[in-house]
Amino acid sequence: MAIPKKVRPLHYMTGLYIHIPFCRQACHYCNFHFSTQLKHINPLVDAICAEIDQQNTSANPLPINTIYFGGGSPSLLSPQQLHRIFEAIHRNFNTQNCVEITLEANPEDINPTNLQHWKALGINRLSLGIQSLNNEELQWMNRAHTAEQSLQAVELCTTAGFHNLSIDLIYGSEKKSLDQWKSELQWALECGANHLSCYALTIEDKTAFGQWARDKKLIPPADEHAEAQFHYLSQWAAENHWEHYEISNLCKPQHRAIHNSNYWAGHPYIGIGPSAHSFDGQTRRWNVSSNHKYCLLYTSDAADE
Numbered sequence: 621m622a623i624p625k626k627v628r629p630l631h632y633m634t635g636l637y638i639h640i641p642f643c644r645q646a647c648h649y650c651n652f653h654f655s656t657q658l659k660h661i662n663p664l665v666d667a668i669c670a671e672i673d674q675q676n677t678s679a680n681p682l683p684i685n686t687i688y689f690g691g692g693s694p695s696l697l698s699p700q701q702l703h704r705i706f707e708a709i710h711r712n713f714n715t716q717n718c719v720e721i722t723l724e725a726n727p728e729d730i731n732p733t734n735l736q737h738w739k740a741l742g743i744n745r746l747s748l749g750i751q752s753l754n755n756e757e758l759q760w761m762n763r764a765h766t767a768e769q770s771l772q773a774v775e776l777c778t779t780a781g782f783h784n785l786s787i788d789l790i791y792g793s794e795k796k797s798l799d800q801w802k803s804e805l806q807w808a809l810e811c812g813a814n815h816l817s818c819y820a821l822t823i824e825d826k827t828a829f830g831q832w833a834r835d836k837k838l839i840p841p842a843d844e845h846a847e848a849q850f851h852y853l854s855q856w857a858a859e860n861h862w863e864h865y866e867i868s869n870l871c872k873p874q875h876r877a878i879h880n881s882n883y884w885a886g887h888p889y890i891g892i893g894p895s896a897h898s899f900d901g902q903t904r905r906w907n908v909s910s911n912h913k914y915c916l917l918y919t920s921d922a923a924d925e
Contacts, residue, residue: 635686635879636713638668638705639893640694641911644728648762648828649790649821653895653909654692663915664893665701669708670918671892671907676712683714684890686879687721693749695729699737706741720745720878722786727765730773735780745784745877746777747817753804757795762828771811778812786815786877791853792846793821794839801849805856814875818853819868820846 641654642661675682687709697705709715722745723738730748738746752758753767765773777785787808791801808816823829823840832838857864864870866884869877883889891898894914897906908914 634682634684634887635688635882635889636684636709637879637889637891637896638687638689638694639891639896639907640664640689640691640697641894642691642696643693644696644726644764645762646828648760648832649824651824651827651830652692655911657911658696660911661697661701663919664911665697665704667915667918668893669704672705672708672712674918675890675892681712681714683717685717685719686882687715687718688879689723689743691724693726693729694723695725695734699734699741702737702741718742720784722747722877722879724749725773727769727773730769730776732776732780735776735782739780739782744782745786746782747786747788747815748773748777748813749788750774751788751790752796753807754795754800757793760795761790761793774811774813783812783814784875785813786817787811787813788817788819790819790821791849792841794841794845796849798848798852801852802856805853809856809860814872815877816862816870817868818870820850 639653641664642658643650643654643656644658645656646654694702721741721743723743724747726749748770750770750773751761751763753770755767758766774785774787789804789808790796821840823833823838829838833840853870854864856862857870862870862872863876865876865881869880871877879889886899888899888901889897891907894907894911895909897904899905908917
């Protein structure tokens with residue numbers, strides 16, 4: 621494993637990914653790097669800003685064309701914490717031609733005040749972690765929001781002027797029938813979103829679902845269950861003139877996710893934060909997957925896991 625303190629200067633546009641490794645609670649399916657110790661967010665933000673400051677290695681700041689805040693739950697950050705990160709970005713990178721700034725957000729964090737602050741910072745695309753419109757399934761997955769909050773969140777986003785809106789949905793679980801999946805996609809068609817990220821539920825080892833599966837408390841449905849829902853997704857996209865441009869991603873015409881599309885095209889990107897990966901066009905590197913060790917690398921303060 622390589623821990624990049626400085627990414628090699630590039631001479632072309634690249635993307636910037638910021639990993640925010642905090643969540644209110646642990647979803648039962650998620651094996652991404654995160655912590656629920658929210659009291660340690662400030663030390664982590666300090667370290668992120670310090671890592672960003674180490675990226676500026678020349679007199680000419682590197683131009684970036686996309687910024688993506690992922691996690692974890694970036695929408696947990698206060699406006700002040702986000703503002704500090706943006707200040708670090710703007711003093712170390714050339715953001716003049718940045719065309720897409722995405723923030724992953726959970727429905728329970730969507731309110732008029734947050735939306736106003738996000739817009740003022742230049743965020744022009746939201747990716748909402750809705751996952752399901754079935755409250756039973758949401759509780760089973762240990763999500764922190766309800767279906768009703770999801771409906772309200774999308775309405776608040778569009779009212780606030782966020783029209784570049786992506787929605788995450790999960791299919792293939794034992795809690796989701798094909799009819800329910802059809803209803804969720806119909807809602808997605810009508811709610812104002814222009815992008816969907818649809819993921820088949822996967823049982824990962826180091827998760828609650830993984831433990832349940834080992835204990836025989838969870839028996840995943842037959843592969844044909846998820847297969848039928850995926851085939852319907854493809855059919856739905858074709859019938860409604862959405863572009864199924866990547867196995868898990870669909871969009872209205874001209875609304876591909878620019879940042880993620882650049883990953884798949886092999887374009888360079890810089891990853892900031894614990895567990896974040898970077899690619900300079902030739903070499904791939906990644907940061908340590910530990911908040912404590914990451915903070916020690918960049919600051920004198922350490923966040924517990």
